[in-house]
Amino acid sequence: xxxxxxxxxxxxxxxxxxxxxxxxxxxxxxxxxxxxxxDLLGHTTHGxxxxxxxxxxxxxxxxxxxxxxxxxxxYGAVSVWDARRLPGVWTTALAVxxxxxxxxQFGLGAVAIRRSHHIACLASFLEAPARRGSLVLVFxxxxxxxxxxxxxxxxxxxxxxxxAAGIPTATDPILIDVSTxxxxxxxxxxxxxxxxxxxxxxxxxxDGAATDDPSVIRAGGSILPIGGLDHGHKGYALGLxxxxxxxxxxxxxxxxxxxxxxxxxxxxxxxPGRFSGGEAFVRExxxxxxxxxxxxxxxxxxxxxxxxxxxxxxxxxxxxMACRFGRASSSR
Amino acid sequence: xxxxxxxxxxxxxxxxxxxxxxxxxxxxxxxxxxxxxxDLLGHTTHGxxxxxxxxxxxxxxxxxxxxxxxxxxxYGAVSVWDARRLPGVWTTALAVxxxxxxxxQFGLGAVAIRRSHHIACLASFLEAPARRGSLVLVFxxxxxxxxxxxxxxxxxxxxxxxxAAGIPTATDPILIDVSTxxxxxxxxxxxxxxxxxxxxxxxxxxDGAATDDPSVIRAGGSILPIGGLDHGHKGYALGLxxxxxxxxxxxxxxxxxxxxxxxxxxxxxxxPGRFSGGEAFVRExxxxxxxxxxxxxxxxxxxxxxxxxxxxxxxxxxxxMACRFGRASSSR
Numbered sequence: 119x120x121x122x123x124x125x126x127x128x129x130x131x132x133x134x135x136x137x138x139x140x141x142x143x144x145x146x147x148x149x150x151x152x153x154x155x156x157d158l159l160g161h162t163t164h165g166x167x168x169x170x171x172x173x174x175x176x177x178x179x180x181x182x183x184x185x186x187x188x189x190x191x192x193y194g195a196v197s198v199w200d201a202r203r204l205p206g207v208w209t210t211a212l213a214v215x216x217x218x219x220x221x222x223q224f225g226l227g228a229v230a231i232r233r234s235h236h237i238a239c240l241a242s243f244l245e246a247p248a249r250r251g252s253l254v255l256v257f258x259x260x261x262x263x264x265x266x267x268x269x270x271x272x273x274x275x276x277x278x279x280x281x282a283a284g285i286p287t288a289t290d291p292i293l294i295d296v297s298t299x300x301x302x303x304x305x306x307x308x309x310x311x312x313x314x315x316x317x318x319x320x321x322x323x324x325d326g327a328a329t330d331d332p333s334v335i336r337a338g339g340s341i342l343p344i345g346g347l348d349h350g351h352k353g354y355a356l357g358l359x360x361x362x363x364x365x366x367x368x369x370x371x372x373x374x375x376x377x378x379x380x381x382x383x384x385x386x387x388x389x390p391g392r393f394s395g396g397e398a399f400v401r402e403x404x405x406x407x408x409x410x411x412x413x414x415x416x417x418x419x420x421x422x423x424x425x426x427x428x429x430x431x432x433x434x435x436x437x438x439m440a441c442r443f444g445r446a447s448s449s450r
Numbered sequence: 451x452x453x454x455x456x457x458x459x460x461x462x463x464x465x466x467x468x469x470x471x472x473x474x475x476x477x478x479x480x481x482x483x484x485x486x487x488x489d490l491l492g493h494t495t496h497g498x499x500x501x502x503x504x505x506x507x508x509x510x511x512x513x514x515x516x517x518x519x520x521x522x523x524x525y526g527a528v529s530v531w532d533a534r535r536l537p538g539v540w541t542t543a544l545a546v547x548x549x550x551x552x553x554x555q556f557g558l559g560a561v562a563i564r565r566s567h568h569i570a571c572l573a574s575f576l577e578a579p580a581r582r583g584s585l586v587l588v589f590x591x592x593x594x595x596x597x598x599x600x601x602x603x604x605x606x607x608x609x610x611x612x613x614a615a616g617i618p619t620a621t622d623p624i625l626i627d628v629s630t631x632x633x634x635x636x637x638x639x640x641x642x643x644x645x646x647x648x649x650x651x652x653x654x655x656x657d658g659a660a661t662d663d664p665s666v667i668r669a670g671g672s673i674l675p676i677g678g679l680d681h682g683h684k685g686y687a688l689g690l691x692x693x694x695x696x697x698x699x700x701x702x703x704x705x706x707x708x709x710x711x712x713x714x715x716x717x718x719x720x721x722p723g724r725f726s727g728g729e730a731f732v733r734e735x736x737x738x739x740x741x742x743x744x745x746x747x748x749x750x751x752x753x754x755x756x757x758x759x760x761x762x763x764x765x766x767x768x769x770x771m772a773c774r775f776g777r778a779s780s781s782r
Contacts, residue, residue, distance in 0.1 A: 191725055193556075194557045198725050225525045225560070228557070230725055253694065270752065271742065271746060274745075276738075296687050344676055344684050349633075349650065356613070359613075359615045359626055361735075361738050362734070362738070363585075365738075367585075368725070368726060369727060370726070372734065372741065373733045373737035388560075392523070393562055394523060394700060398701035399699065402693070402697045402704065403693075406694070406697075406704060409704065410603065413604060413605040415602055415603055415604065
């Protein structure tokens, strides 16, 4: 589709739909804004395409509509919240703000969230803190679901378990958002709906063979960890780490066998000013960004990119800004 | 080689060699013990095989022999140290202890180290804290060197930039230690020395083609990031994150153009007891470990392993314990 919509119109429309489904204004606006941010970052499987699924969850009462997260633990630089299945896009934004506040007080801070609902695009929380000079990491898993097998095994036991980071530089931040599997469940859903093949052999069938056929995920197959059959022990190890950071520190996960779509989340914020100083930090990250961009590509290839940088550049040129929507698909 | 040596003899011998090269007893013992731990964990490129290189560094005065790290910043839960090129195996062990102490005080704690010498095997620091119930992460990079190109570029700009984690469970911990490139520079050195090929197309030649020929690294080539040419944007992103966490928070790195073999390090310790409780933590990680091990392998394949678990099991059976040494090679 090439149709373009103005940002304020889209935000207002999405928020209104969420208010119509029962969310208070403030929460609806936070969720709409977070989803739209995902679209603007190019993560279109985790943007407004999710709105329909969220409305369904609100309608059937499996996404909580009101109230606040409950503080389960609070000690120094860390806090644990029970999000009571409130919208994860909202509660994660609250957790980022809280972790950032504690980082100002203690140098770094962390908030673990149990029983969150889906948090959509992790990178969408990170541009604003990075522009304020905070280095924020977000980790997420869904203990109710399993698409990724342990390396060497056939039965899926984990979700794609993403790691995200907003890294300040002297100019645009570097926004990292990578699943520890080669791709996401949402991308599988979209590819199946389009009757297409994956861009690589990113799936494993029920017998352990790598394939580009996404439909194997509905026939006992799985999404391969980063590294695939060749060196997937690395993606597997990182996936285990994300499970421990999110469900372990949150104290709620697969051991409780939850059955509803949700998330376990960990947010860590660092205040570079409490380490070696904000200037020293961006001197190093700016230098790194430049040497990466200066690394020559092979002939006839595009220049090296920094994660999210081209998108952030485009956003500063309003006439070039547009939300591109992919085909809606189930997010699970 | 099938020759076996007793642990106490090896420890005493390695420590004596380091003392002979000028290290005080306490530091020599810490370094010898850390290297031996790497061998016991199976990371033989990062164990006693490094001893010769360390002695050379001590002899030429590029590894500092005495004194302590200097505290550059100290604020709440975080500290930054200038290690003054002291042996990194020793200073990292000190940093793990300090981060763990702060985690007890604040829930989590971090120590960033600038101007460290080489720190060898990251996993070697993590078993003891994990058995005490602490979740510790270690990140490392070497700003003096570059073997890994940014995804889409040809010129190397980063090192293999490992991520390690010691994850407590109710039984043996899970010890993760993965470079964000497919393999390490030391493994390249060993493979070249053996006249062999890499196990996969883990290298990139100067023109951007993937190859299993390790010698390309000496002819303008590089080590591919995790994911290789297929999805190496993920390994690249994680490598950038490690650079920011280590050199950015440490405030010293590529921008200062250091030329001597060394390391920038970040240690983060979490006290699960200050989050949701140690019992809840190991309930989740133990459950995860069990579902991973229960995931059936393809016919005629070995069962799924948890990172480092088989090694830790073997170590509890002294008669089966032995140090296996690979061919010594340059660690760089």
